Amino acid sequence: MSDDFVLQKISAFKRDKLGSIESNRVRRAGRIPAVVYGHGQEPAHISVEDTDLQNLIKNRERVFEIDLDGQVEETMLRDIQWDTFGNQILHVDLMRINASERVTVEVQVRLRGTSPGVTSGGVLEQPLHSLELDCLAHNIPDNISIRINTLEIGDSIHISDVEVPRGAKLHHPEDQVVVHVIAPKGEEEVVATEEETPEVTAE
Numbered sequence: 001m002s003d004d005f006v007l008q009k010i011s012a013f014k015r016d017k018l019g020s021i022e023s024n025r026v027r028r029a030g031r032i033p034a035v036v037y038g039h040g041q042e043p044a045h046i047s048v049e050d051t052d053l054q055n056l057i058k059n060r061e062r063v064f065e066i067d068l069d070g071q072v073e074e075t076m077l078r079d080i081q082w083d084t085f086g087n088q089i090l091h092v093d094l095m096r097i098n099a100s101e102r103v104t105v106e107v108q109v110r111l112r113g114t115s116p117g118v119t120s121g122g123v124l125e126q127p128l129h130s131l132e133l134d135c136l137a138h139n140i141p142d143n144i145s146i147r148i149n150t151l152e153i154g155d156s157i158h159i160s161d162v163e164v165p166r167g168a169k170l171h172h173p174e175d176q177v178v179v180h181v182i183a184p185k186g187e188e189e190v191v192a193t194e195e196e197t198p199e200v201t202a203e
Contacts, residue, residue, distance in 0.1 A: 061077075114148070
């Protein structure tokens with residue numbers, strides 16, 4: 001990891017008691033229950049300040065340090081559990097890492113632009129909404145952007161066409177389709193009917 005790369009750091013607090021009642025008490029105190037696991041160590045049940053975690057999420061920081069009683073660990077945000085309405089964070093899972101090591105994560109695909117094929121009546125289909133990416137932990141992108149402004153009807157974007165951060169690798173076959181534009185269903189049926197109709201020659 002380069003000397004000028006600095007991880008954000010937040011304070012963590014040990015949780016001696018578990019269970020829903022204790023978790024609710026922690027939330028009322030303005031903290032979020034969490035668990036830290038990985039690197040061959042026992043899981044640690046902790047809590048972090050709600051405002052600190054919200055700021056990290058707002059700034060799209062997925063890798064950061066936690067300071068638990070003076071012991072600092074590098075962690076990656078692996079999972080967030082929200083309430084039914086998606087307004088309040090109920091629990092988070094953190095994985096111990098070395099920020100300069102490689103990790104495999106699921107990254108959402110974000111389509112950009114307008115497909116001329118769709119404008120002319122085609123149908124956009126996206127078989128893959130997220131991609132499995134292998135990269136340095138501190139270099140995880142928030143999403144993988146794919147421009148579709150050149151897609152005409154019948155065109156496709158495959159894994160081999162997707163740009164990823166330098167040094168990263170996608171765990172998908174290169175010929176796998178990420179997004180494509182197909183002809184409207186009615187037109188496909190007409191083409192199929194024409195192909196199936198036998199040629200009649202007048203005698």
